[in-house]
Structure formats: C-alpha cells, structure tokens
Amino acid sequence: MKVLYSLLLTLITFQASAQVFKVGHLFDAKDGEWRKNQVLVVKDGVILQINPAHIPKELPIVDLSNKWMTPAFIDAHSHLFLSDETFGKDFSAGLKTWVNQNKQKKIELAQKRATSLAKVGFVLSRDLGNQGEVTSEEVHQLKGVHVISSGAGWVPHLGQLPPNSPKELAVEYRQMSDKAQFTDDLVKLYADEEPNWNYASPQLLKKLVEKAHAQKKLVAVHAILNKGIEGALTSGADTLEHGVEMSEEQFKKLASLKMIFVPTLSGALFLDARRAKLGDDHPTSEFSRACQNIQKALKLKVTVAFGSDHYFDFPQGDYGREQIEMINALTTCGVTANQALQMATYHASMTQNLLKTGLIAPGYRADFNIYPKSPELDLKHLFSPEQMFRKGEKTN
Ligand SMILES: [Zn+2]
Incomplete structure (x- = not known):
C-alpha cells in the first residue's frame, strides 16, 4: 500500500510539473538541421525525452505543430x-x-x-x-x-x-x-x-x-x-x-x-x-x-x-x-x-560549462524561441519571436 501510495504521489507530482511540446519544425543545433514533427517531454524546466514511444495522455500539451522552434x-x-x-x-x-x-x-x-x-x-x-x-x-x-x-x-x-x-x-x-x-x-x-x-x-x-x-x-x-x-x-x-x-x-x-x-x-x-x-x-x-x-x-x-x-x-x-x-x-x-x-x-x-542550454536535447533546459515562419528561409524572422519559453515556462 505504502509503495502504491508513493508511486501515485510520484505520478501526480510528475504530472503537475511536466508538459508535452508538439513541434512542427525543431532546430537540432548539434547537427545544424531542422527536424519535422517532434515531441518533447519537459519536466521541471528540463527536457526529459524527445519522441518517446509512449506519451502520457494526461500531460498538458503545448501545440506548436505549425511553428519553428530554436534553442534560445x-x-x-x-x-x-x-x-x-x-x-x-x-x-x-x-x-x-x-x-x-x-x-x-x-x-x-x-x-x-x-x-x-x-x-x-x-x-x-x-x-x-x-x-x-x-x-x-x-x-x-x-x-x-x-x-x-x-x-x-x-x-x-x-x-x-x-x-x-x-x-x-x-x-x-x-x-x-x-x-x-x-x-x-x-x-x-x-x-x-x-x-x-x-x-x-x-x-x-x-x-x-x-x-x-x-x-x-x-x-x-x-x-x-x-x-x-x-x-x-x-x-x-x-x-x-x-x-x-x-x-x-x-x-x-x-x-x-x-x-x-x-x-x-x-x-x-x-x-x-x-x-x-x-x-x-x-x-x-x-x-x-x-x-x-x-x-x-x-x-x-x-x-x-x-x-x-x-x-x-x-x-x-x-x-x-x-x-x-x-x-x-x-x-x-x-x-x-x-x-x-x-x-x-x-x-x-560550449564556451561555458555552467548553464545547460543552447540545445534541444534531454538534460538541457527547456529554453526555446518560437517563430511563425522559417528562420532557415529568412533569418529576419528572428527579429520577432512569437513565443518564448524559459525552463518550460512561457515568458511573453
Ligand atoms: Zn571583447
């Protein structure tokens, strides 16, 4: 019973701080390429998983399926x-x-x-x-x-x-x-x-x-x-x-x-x-x-x-x-x-070793910029990010 209770508690706290991002175009800054239709699970402001086999149904979803996402x-x-x-x-x-x-x-x-x-x-x-x-x-x-x-x-x-x-x-x-x-x-x-x-x-x-x-x-x-x-x-x-x-x-x-x-x-x-x-x-x-x-x-x-x-x-x-x-x-x-x-x-x-940011990968902070149009086609779109997330929280 005690085990079940603590399992339940873990599940509840996981849900409270976790969320799913559905991303139409995601910039992989390691390879310098865009990836289509990616799913991110973010917990406590940190990226936990990318494209997991199973997406917990109960988690809130941030739908960015028609957007372009870069690391901050x-x-x-x-x-x-x-x-x-x-x-x-x-x-x-x-x-x-x-x-x-x-x-x-x-x-x-x-x-x-x-x-x-x-x-x-x-x-x-x-x-x-x-x-x-x-x-x-x-x-x-x-x-x-x-x-x-x-x-x-x-x-x-x-x-x-x-x-x-x-x-x-x-x-x-x-x-x-x-x-x-x-x-x-x-x-x-x-x-x-x-x-x-x-x-x-x-x-x-x-x-x-x-x-x-x-x-x-x-x-x-x-x-x-x-x-x-x-x-x-x-x-x-x-x-x-x-x-x-x-x-x-x-x-x-x-x-x-x-x-x-x-x-x-x-x-x-x-x-x-x-x-x-x-x-x-x-x-x-x-x-x-x-x-x-x-x-x-x-x-x-x-x-x-x-x-x-x-x-x-x-x-x-x-x-x-x-x-x-x-x-x-x-x-x-x-x-x-x-x-x-x-x-x-x-x-x-990579020029610093104190803040895990700059890459959309597990273990990195969920620091994202969201654009309505492709920065790859025109970097001028960077002048107006539509949304920004820092540690998974929307800031604008
Ligand atoms: Zn200088």
Missing part, C-alpha cells in the same frame, strides 16, 4: 557594462573615459541591454569583463538573461588602455602572474594587448590555463595580433576570442585542437551608413576580416561560436535587435542560416 540564443562574447562612445575610432581613449564613469551608470546600462536581449530571444550572455568596479554579485543580479562572467581580465602589462593610465588599470584589469587566484565563472587571459604591443608569455599562459582547468573553469584567451594568437594556440585554453590576424597556418593549428573560435562581429553594425558616420571605416573592415576568418574556420571544420563584442550605444539603438542584425550579417559571409543559428546556440553554449 547565447552571445558568447559580450561586454554588457562597457560603452565606447568613440564608436571604435579610438578604443583606448574610449575605454579610459568609460572607466571613470560611476558604477551605477554601468549597471543601469547593462540592465537595459539585458532586458533588450531577452526580448529577441537571448537567454545567456557570456560577459568578458570591462565592468570596472561592478562586483561579480552585481553582474549576476542582472535580470532578463543569465550572465556568465570572467570578471576583470588578466593582462600582461597595461591591457588596452593608453599608457599612463595606472589608476584606470587598477580598476579595469588584473595583473597576470603565476599567483593569480580565479574566483569568477570563467577565466579571461589577454595573450596580447592590441593596440598596445605587449604580449603574455606563452609559458605563463599555459600555466594559468592548467591552474584554471584544475578548478574546472574554462579559459577564454583574448588574441588579436598574430603573435598573441600563437600564444593562445599553445596555451591549452578553451576558446580563442577575436583571432583577427590569424594566419592560414594558425587556422590549421586551431582546427587540430579542440579549441572554439569566437570571432567577434560588432563591426557588422557599421555596414549601416548612418552608424558608419558615427565612427570611421575601421569597424567595417574589421567585419570583412572577421568574415574571411569565419569562412576559413568553417572550411577547416573549426567550431565557431557567435560572439558580438557589442559595446556601442547608437542614437535610437536597440541592443538586442542589433545582435539579431549581426546574426543576419553572417549570411553575407557565406554562412548558411542554419550555421548561423548553430553558432548562436549550441556552439556558443
């Missing part, structure tokens, strides 16, 4: 707390000015951006620092999207600040040494300090990566210059951020490693003439460089994750919609719509 999106390279008012013209000068802004202003800006990201289907932002005096508790208090943060990055010398910025340096970065203590969600190391011509020692990079891995933390290496990229490639780190000056040989090396490439795409925003006149033509050429690098990487089957590196605030801008613009811009690089979706979901999720 992830920005694998963000700086939610940073604003560059020089629009890329002089990043160092912009950074120096921004470091001196008060912390409340930075928090308000980041919250505005997080809210805007949530509206267009993002669930997670992997933040790579430049948050000044904002504490990691305050970073985690943002609402709308989850934030996984490296905190202030570790630099070999002066980071990306102009020389003679000791006060700003102390606020904005941590000095790299073999005594570094890692307390954040993930670790960010600077292999180079472009526009400053300083490099981290490859031996130290390696040592710090080992230390972080022993603590089960993933490591992102910021590398823009060729020599910095060389250091990043031998470091054993998990992701290579930017990779602007990567040579053919280095791409081949990258392909032989299990390292994820995070090219950064905010330069795409300057393809719009109204924004281009705010900055100079530097960011646009940055985007064409990123485009070429993405093409090379995909040809060599490197895992490429979507990273915005978006830290601009345009007049009448909308931070979230601008991210969708960047995902769309990928198709001008010869990336297919499905590859772009894969980059902004599963591949981006």
